[in-house]
Amino acid sequence: MVVLSLPALDHYTLIKECAVPVGTASSNIEIPVVDLAAAAGEGREEVRRTLVRTCEDLGFFKVVNHGVATELMGRLEAEAKSFFELPLAEKEKSGPPDPLGYGSKMIGPNGDVGWVEYLLLHTRPDVISLNSLATFRIIPDGQSFRAAVDEYVRAVKGVACEVLELMAEELRIEPRDALSSMLRDDKSDSLFRLNHYPPSPPQLQLQLQPPSGSRSQLLGFGEHTDPQLISVLRSNDTSGLQVCLQDGATWFSVPPDPSSFFINVGDSLQVLTNGRFRSVKHRVFADPTRSRVSMIYFGGPPLSQRIAPMEGLMEEGEETLYKDFTWSEYKKSAYNSRLGDYRLALFEKS
Ligand code: GA4
Secondary structure (H helix, E strand, C coil), X not given: CCCCCCCCCCCHHHHHHHEEECXXXXXXXXXXXXXXXXXXXXXXXHHHHXXXXXXXXXXXXXXECCCXXXXXXXXXXHXXXXXXXXXXXXXXXXXXXXXXXXXXXXXXXXXXXXXXXXXXXXXXXXXXXXHHHHHHHHCCCHHHHHHHHHHHHHHHHHHHHHHHHHHHHHCCCCCCCCCHHHHHXXXXXXXXXEEEEXXXXXXXXXXXXXXXXXXXXXXXXXXXXXXXXXXXXXXXXXXXXXXXXXXXXXXXXXXXXXXXXXXXECHHHHHHCCCXXXXXXXXXXXXXXXXXXXXXXXXXXXXXXXXXXCHHXXXXXXXXXXXXXXXXXXXXXXXXCCCCCCHHHXXXXX
């Protein structure tokens, strides 16, 4: 069992804000599966069809047979654990997040909190803030951590690009790499996040029970959509991730699967497909007994990229649902928002 050391139980009010009464999330939803080995062979068309249907309905799916080495995933998880096991004062040398670097309990710049500590890094080695740079200096074997992050990011970026190419093919977007080239671009503004959700301590759980007797859980990361194109998540064997159905109200729990990736559509891909694909709301609850460690690649375009519906997929006479904007404008606006805001509202045509 993985139990990492708990962050100091200091900001009691912050923690209280993370305790939310929850209804039972449904777990009997079958998560769509995209098999990349099948996509490389005769099954390609079938996989493409399922993928596009899934992005239209749910915006979330699991990827299997992806070819990323289990050893690499395990190595990075071990490096992340060693980092999160450091004393708080050491970790704080890489913080507060600006937005890159180490953060604990505070998410983003606008007052969101969660039962989580994290490291947020840029995937381009030349985009470093002092904080994120410090990350690899404060651990004894910082070089091997950096190397594992770089190797892992290269591998998951490959998976994200393969998936984007399958989508483009099925949507008849020309050229086939019109989407994936935004991630492959040297100037791609992609991020990488390592999250550690410590177990929610029993003494706190007792104190936090709402008077009504309803169940209360510690919210690790509040509900939100991702602003980028596509996110690729891998976690250890601890549950906690919940995804919202298209109705905007029904949540389901995602059973963990450390050997697979979970992918979700982000806001930018929703716009590039003129609302055909769904940017999906998701959130994470802390487990009462086990640490959850997740690693997420957020595939974003270069800052100057225009985010507008792709020509090839527009039907004749179809109107653009969104105003014209660049990724840089959208990103700036996202950082002025709260986690749970519907960020695309400002960019929709009235
Ligand atoms: C959500 C997706 C990514 O984790 C992230 C987050 C970012 C942050 O943690 O700094 C944001 C959040 C995310 C969206 C709204 C803003 C920005 C926190 C927040 C309140 C790194 C990202 O790109 O957007």
